[in-house]
Amino acid sequence: MFKKIPIWAILFFSFAFILGCNDNAIPANKVFAVKDLAHKKVGVQIGNTADIYASDFGGDTAKIQVERYSKLTDAIQALSQGKIDAVLCDDQPAKAFLRQNQSLKILDEVFVEETYAGVIAKNNTALLDTVNMALKNLKISGTYDSIFNTYINRSSDFHYTQKVKSENKLILSTNAQFPPYEFHSANGIEGIDIEIARYIADYMNRSLEIQDIEFDAIINSVNSGKADIGLAGFTITEERKKSILFTTPYAESKIVVIVRDNNKISKTESIGELLHKNFIKEARWKFIVEGLGNTLIISFFAAFLGICIGIGVSFVRFAHETMGGMKFLNTICKIYLAIIRGTPVLVQLLIIYYIVFSSVNVNKILVAVIAFGINSGAYVSEILRSGFKAIDPGQIEAGRSLGLRFRHILSHIAFPQAFKTSLPSMTNEFITLIKETSICGYIGITDLTRGGDIIRSLTYEAMLPLLAVAVIYFILVAGLSSCVARLEKRLKKNER
Amino acid sequence: MNAKPNTIIQVQNLSKSFGNLQVLKNISLDVYQGDVIAIIGPSGCGKSTFIRHLNMLEKQDEGKILFNGKDIYEKGLHSRFVRERIGMVFQQFNLFKNLTVLKNIMLAPVTLHKMTKSEAEAKAKELLNKVGLSGYENHYPSQLSGGQQQRIAIARAMAMNPDVLLFDEPTSALDPEMVGEVLKIIKDLANSGMTMLIVTHEMNFAKSVANKVLFFSEGIIKEQGTPQEIFENPKDERLKEFLSVIH
Numbered sequence: 204m205f206k207k208i209p210i211w212a213i214l215f216f217s218f219a220f221i222l223g224c225n226d227n228a229i230p231a232n233k234v235f236a237v238k239d240l241a242h243k244k245v246g247v248q249i250g251n252t253a254d255i256y257a258s259d260f261g262g263d264t265a266k267i268q269v270e271r272y273s274k275l276t277d278a279i280q281a282l283s284q285g286k287i288d289a290v291l292c293d294d295q296p297a298k299a300f301l302r303q304n305q306s307l308k309i310l311d312e313v314f315v316e317e318t319y320a321g322v323i324a325k326n327n328t329a330l331l332d333t334v335n336m337a338l339k340n341l342k343i344s345g346t347y348d349s350i351f352n353t354y355i356n357r358s359s360d361f362h363y364t365q366k367v368k369s370e371n372k373l374i375l376s377t378n379a380q381f382p383p384y385e386f387h388s389a390n391g392i393e394g395i396d397i398e399i400a401r402y403i404a405d406y407m408n409r410s411l412e413i414q415d416i417e418f419d420a421i422i423n424s425v426n427s428g429k430a431d432i433g434l435a436g437f438t439i440t441e442e443r444k445k446s447i448l449f450t451t452p453y454a455e456s457k458i459v460v461i462v463r464d465n466n467k468i469s470k471t472e473s474i475g476e477l478l479h480k481n482f483i484k485e486a487r488w489k490f491i492v493e494g495l496g497n498t499l500i501i502s503f504f505a506a507f508l509g510i511c512i513g514i515g516v517s518f519v520r521f522a523h524e525t526m527g528g529m530k531f532l533n534t535i536c537k538i539y540l541a542i543i544r545g546t547p548v549l550v551q552l553l554i555i556y557y558i559v560f561s562s563v564n565v566n567k568i569l570v571a572v573i574a575f576g577i578n579s580g581a582y583v584s585e586i587l588r589s590g591f592k593a594i595d596p597g598q599i600e601a602g603r604s605l606g607l608r609f610r611h612i613l614s615h616i617a618f619p620q621a622f623k624t625s626l627p628s629m630t631n632e633f634i635t636l637i638k639e640t641s642i643c644g645y646i647g648i649t650d651l652t653r654g655g656d657i658i659r660s661l662t663y664e665a666m667l668p669l670l671a672v673a674v675i676y677f678i679l680v681a682g683l684s685s686c687v688a689r690l691e692k693r694l695k696k697n698e699r
Numbered sequence: 700m701n702a703k704p705n706t707i708i709q710v711q712n713l714s715k716s717f718g719n720l721q722v723l724k725n726i727s728l729d730v731y732q733g734d735v736i737a738i739i740g741p742s743g744c745g746k747s748t749f750i751r752h753l754n755m756l757e758k759q760d761e762g763k764i765l766f767n768g769k770d771i772y773e774k775g776l777h778s779r780f781v782r783e784r785i786g787m788v789f790q791q792f793n794l795f796k797n798l799t800v801l802k803n804i805m806l807a808p809v810t811l812h813k814m815t816k817s818e819a820e821a822k823a824k825e826l827l828n829k830v831g832l833s834g835y836e837n838h839y840p841s842q843l844s845g846g847q848q849q850r851i852a853i854a855r856a857m858a859m860n861p862d863v864l865l866f867d868e869p870t871s872a873l874d875p876e877m878v879g880e881v882l883k884i885i886k887d888l889a890n891s892g893m894t895m896l897i898v899t900h901e902m903n904f905a906k907s908v909a910n911k912v913l914f915f916s917e918g919i920i921k922e923q924g925t926p927q928e929i930f931e932n933p934k935d936e937r938l939k940e941f942l943s944v945i946h
């Protein structure tokens with residue numbers, strides 16, 4: 204039975220692959236001017252000003268049906284697949300997307316015009332002054348024009364390289380899915396905002412550290428002190444002004460409308476071309492490898508921590524249930540279990556990152572290990588506890604009648620049996636754990652899922668990166684299951 | 700205060716209730732070195748509860764239990780000291796399912812530093828020989844019949860070299876054809892001079908092995924005496940009725 208599972212999985216993934224290759228029946232474009240947006244499905248990025256404008260558009264009679272995406276690339280993909288009718292976004296990213304995606308076009312009519320500025324924590328006016336001075340120098344020195352020519356006009360090849368190397372860091376919070384302002388390339392994260400940040404860092408005699416997180420998490424990150432400055436194409440709005448300080452504007456932008464181009468039928472790429480584009484070109488497979496490494500590290504150490512916590516908690520509860528006493532510890536354990544099992548793991552991860560470790564600059568992988576370890580510990584302990592419950596009390600009495608102490612009974616008799624009965628459920632818990640680590644992207648860790656996402660944001664192509672990620676998760680889980688099945692077989696020989 | 704020179708256990712005015720149910724009512728008993736005491740009586744009358752008190756698996760509400768003249772709950776006397784000296788064999792065998800036969804027997808003496816590993820192993824093999832199960836060292840409990848498991852349980856209790864052995868219906872959970880093999884082991888132990896208290900429904904066995912029989916009923920020792928007195932010349936009405944039903 205088990206041997207056949209991989210075959211079914213291969214069939215399933217192949218089926219998904221064929222579906223993905225088959226882009227039939229994409230509806231024709233019906234948006235030719237801004238007024239046509241009324242009653243249409245329009246994609247925006249969550250937190251982007253286009254979201255605000257789009258929601259206000261048309262009053263009550265000509266409302267836009269706004270579809271919010273956490274990444275612009277997802278919105279672009281949805282548009283080319285015909286799931287939505289238009290995408291509203293800033294003009295420079297729009298141009299960058301269109302260079303990759305020939306079947307789309309930008310309407311000549313501009314949706315709205317606006318300016319970009321950096322964000323700084325509400326109370327940090329000293330830093331604001333310094334950054335504004337740096338921005339002023341940037342413009343006066345002509346450096347800004349050179350950067351602009353490189354990325355926007357594409358007429359030069361100037362790049363600002365940082366000169367200062369210092370222990371003292373300027374932490375930049377951004378969302379590297381917004382070309383040409385910030386995006387992933389083979390050399391890491393690049394773009395206009397990044398070079399501006401390097402210039403500011405030099406000006407302040409610090410070295411630059413980049414924190415790549417979700418767009419709607421940046422303001423939070425800056426305000427909580429996780430980052431010093433946020434540069435991510437932020438438009439100045441009254442709403443945002445309430446929670447954050449804006450630097451002087453450093454760029455102007457328009458929000459434009461992207462639609463499908465009825466004249467250009469998308470040319471289908473061969474599988475070879477797709478594979479090359481997604482994995483080989485610019486060594487993009489490295490994103491997957493890096494992500495896989497982080498997923499493995501986080502899963503492994505979180506599982507280890509979870510087992511330690513789980514064993515400790517289940518011992519306390521078992522001791523309390525068989526011998527009485529330990530009332531205080533038992534109550535603490537029960538509170539821990541209630542909290543962990545009563546809240547989503549994503550919320551726990553965010554709380555640990557943004558609240559518990561808010562003032563210390565701690566390694567994010569470590570944060571993830573701690574968050575998932577604490578989470579998993581609760582489930583492991585409950586699993587072990589039911590394992591303890593399954594032991595008949597007669598064996599424990601027999602141990603006591605021989606003069607064995609509680610800890611002897613625990614270590615020689617109760618725990619080995621509880622562990623063995625718990626093994627199948629524990630495997631399930633660790634399978635869940637591996638898959639749950641896919642939310643690490645929320646705190647800016649490049650895990651396996653996010654590695655695939657980065658490729659997606661570079662190639663505007665969903666199928667191959669997602670399928671590759673799915674297949675790797677599947678192999679991880681299947682590998683774990685078969686290891687445990689082998690362990691179970693070995694343990695089985697001594698009972699029933 | 701002083702124990703008689705050859706008393707091992709003295710039970711004085713023992714009472715025990717579970718909630719509103721008084722299970723033991725003011726029970727007293729002296730157990731002498733070499734005694735083999737059979738405890739009989741209808742089920743639910745408190746036989747198990749009584750015998751479990753001697754192993755500190757239950758704690759009395761009132762009264763005292765002296766072991767070698769000392770109160771077993773005396774401060775400074777660790778419960779495990781008493782339990783090491785008094786072994787117990789249960790109706791359901793209660794072997795450790797995750798351990799082999801050999802390890803079941805060796806666990807307590809080795810863990811409690813009574814013997815070195817090799818001493819314990821030698822002792823375990825000797826006991827296995829005694830209970831007729833040499834060659835079963837590496838079997839797990841689940842691979843053995845009930846009778847074999849109970850014989851291992853006896854060997855396990857014996858491995859601590861106890862002064863007293865308690866049996867709580869050692870053959871009640873066994874198929875009839877296995878009862879004999881277990882009773883034979885207990886009989887051998889009795890002949891070797893072991894002090895024992897045995898709760899049992901095997902009247903013929905009680906008659907042949909015990910030097911004293913206690914009849915429990917409704918939480919008290921209704922009648923006690925030699926096997927002849929109890930089985931051939933019972934006085935208490937309830938005892939007569941009990942014996943007639945059981946035969």
Ligand SMILES: Nc1ncnc2c1ncn2[C@@H]1O[C@H](COP(=O)(O)OP(=O)(O)O)[C@@H](O)[C@H]1O
Nearest residue numbers: 717718720722741742743744745746747748749
């Ligand atoms: N732990 C316990 N809690 C409550 N009632 C108990 C407990 N143990 C025994 N009893 C009750 O005490 C009475 C005597 O039980 P027991 O000593 O097992 O009788 P016997 O061994 O003579 O059949 C029974 O009514 C039983 O239900």
Ligand SMILES: [Mg+2]
Nearest residue numbers: 746747748868
């Ligand atoms: Mg009983």
